Each structure stands twice: as C-alpha cells, then as structure tokens.
Amino acid sequence: MNIIPLVTYAIIASFTPGPNNIISMTHARNQGFRKTLPFISGVAAGCLLIMFLSSYFNLILHQYIPRITPVLNVLGCVYMLYLALKIMRSKPADAQENKVNHYSFLFGFTLQFINPKVILYGLTAISVFVLPLGQSHVHLIVFSLLLTLIGISANMTWAFGGMLFQSFLLRYERPVNIVMGMLLIYSALSILM
Template sequence: MSATLWISFFSYAVTTAISPGPNNILALHEVSTYGLNKSKSLLLGIYAGFLCVMIVCGTFSLILAAYMPGVMHYLKTIGFVYILYLAYRTATSKRPGKEERRPASSSFLRGFILQFLNVKIILWGLTSFISYVLPSYSSMTAIACFILLSAAIGNTATHLWAVAGALLHKVIGRYWRPVNLIMALLLIYSAISLLL
C-alpha cells in the first residue's frame, strides 16, 4: 500500500469511527448515566463484538461484495430499525435515581449483539477491506493485521466517547432531557444516513 493510500485509509477509518454512531452514542449515554465502572460489561461487549465483526468483514468481504451484494440491503434495513429503537429508548428514558441500578439490558451480551446489527461498522469494515486492504494485500497475515488495526481504531473511538460521558457526567446530569434528545437525534441521523 502506498503512502497516499495509507493516508487515505487512516483518514477514512478514523473520521468514520469517531463520528456519532450507535456504539459511540450508547457508550456516552451508558457511562454518563451509570459511570465507567458499572458500564464496563457493556463496553467490553462492544469491544469484543466489534473485533468479531471485523473478523467477519475481513474474512468475507470479497464473498459478500462479489456473490451476495443484496444482503447489504437487508442489513441496512435491520440496522435502521434497531438504531431507531435505540433513539426511541434514549429519548424516552427516565433519569435514574441515586439508588437506581443499571438495567439488566446494559450487559456484555447487549453490547456484543449490537455490533452485528450495527450496519455502520459492517459497512465501515467492508469498505475498508474492499477499498483499501484487498487491492494491496491478500495474505492471511496482512488481513489479520488489518482486522486488529480496524478493531483498535473503532474501539478507541468508542472508548473516547465513553470517557467523554464520564468527564461530562455532571453537565449531562443537569441537562438530562436536552442531552438525551440530542443523542436520540444523532442516532436518528445515523439511521437515516444508512439509507442515503
């Protein structure tokens, strides 16, 4: 891969990973609501699921692009509906009381499963592999390295949003309703952008 292609790959990967999306919004919301310690399980689920999705994208990108292009339409539709559901849940959630425990749905499994419904990262992974990696590299070692690199970029971006949730906890707590509505609107934007 040439230096220009590397720069292009990193520009695309970092910009897309850091933009608002289901992982980033959910991490911000979860940590600002329940704190970093109580959100670790969900965050670990997101990180593990993201890595698994990158493995799938790296392994099957050529097959999906060449033989099953129609599957992307169904993934987009499922992802669109699920992201709208997350937006609804965010917009209508109630402020937790001091004694309220995190919901059972804030689990490793919830974070993990979200990755397989998160069309943003699926498309991000497929685009990365089809546009940048596979034209220059075909060895399993190179693909494995790009799987790890992609997972590191995506999970770092999500973790930055989680840290922002921890740092802005008091501000978010004070302006609970407007912040939740803004996050819900960002999720709606993410959902709509999948269909454009």
C-alpha cells in the same frame, strides 16, 4: 500502500454516534468510567470478531456485495432510527436502576452481532478499502485489528466524555438525549445517502 483513506473513513465512522458510543457515554455517566470497562471490553471482542468475519465474508462474497449492501443499509437505518427514537423518548434514569450494572462484557459482545453500524463499518471498510490493498491472511488480520482499535478508541472517548461531563449530562439529560437521538438519526440517514 496508502491507508489514509481507510483510516479517515474508520475515524469518521467510529466517532459518530452509534449504539456502542451512546451506551458507553450513558453508562459511564451513570456508573463511572471503570464500571463501563467490561462493556467496552465486550464491544472490543465482538468488534474484532465482526472485522474478521467481514474480512473473510468479503473474500467469499466479493461478487455479491453490491447486491447485499443496499439491504444491509436499509436494515441498519431502520435499527438506528428505532434506537434514536428510544433515546429521544427516554425519561431520566431512576436512581435505583442506575445501581444495577446492566452492561456486562457479554452484553457488549453480543450487541455487536445486532449492531448494524459495526457490521456495515466492517463490510464497507474491508470491501472498499482493505481488499484493494491486499488479500493475504496477515493483511486481513492486521487491518481487522486496526479497524477494531480505531473503533474502541472512539468508544472509550465517548465513555470518558460521559464521565467527564456527568453533572452537565445529568442536569440536561432530556435535551442531551434529544441531541444524541438527532445525531443518531443523521447517522442513520447518512447510511442511505
């Protein structure tokens, strides 16, 4: 069983900019790594549930996935473009606003159900890479855990980067936001290619 293509896809898809990664980086930059952990925990729980749902929906809808995927791709692209524009147009954070913890476990968890990147990640990884390797319950659970672990390692890396480069990111907030927005636009457009 060769899982190298699956792991390669999962790493590339997980480490590119997306809502989870950018929020983790920004929140860790503003609040510190430790205060970002509840959000990351919520992201992990939501991501794992999305992976389980993707596994079983793929089994049920296997014959319909080619017709559903283009619609999900367009919706995901539009949402990511909206987030990119919002990030690029954002103004430097207000110091008082930064004292409030907006990013809780519940926010991280519920974000996964409106985050097209995670949904497309799950649907694509399961349908293209996992189902051809096997369709047992144990198989689907193990690969759901693996995909979630890779995704959360990316999320934590972005948060750690936000904390580590805090002074740089605060000093150059506007250009960094523009670069992050451009990377998110690239990620959004790559969904359609």
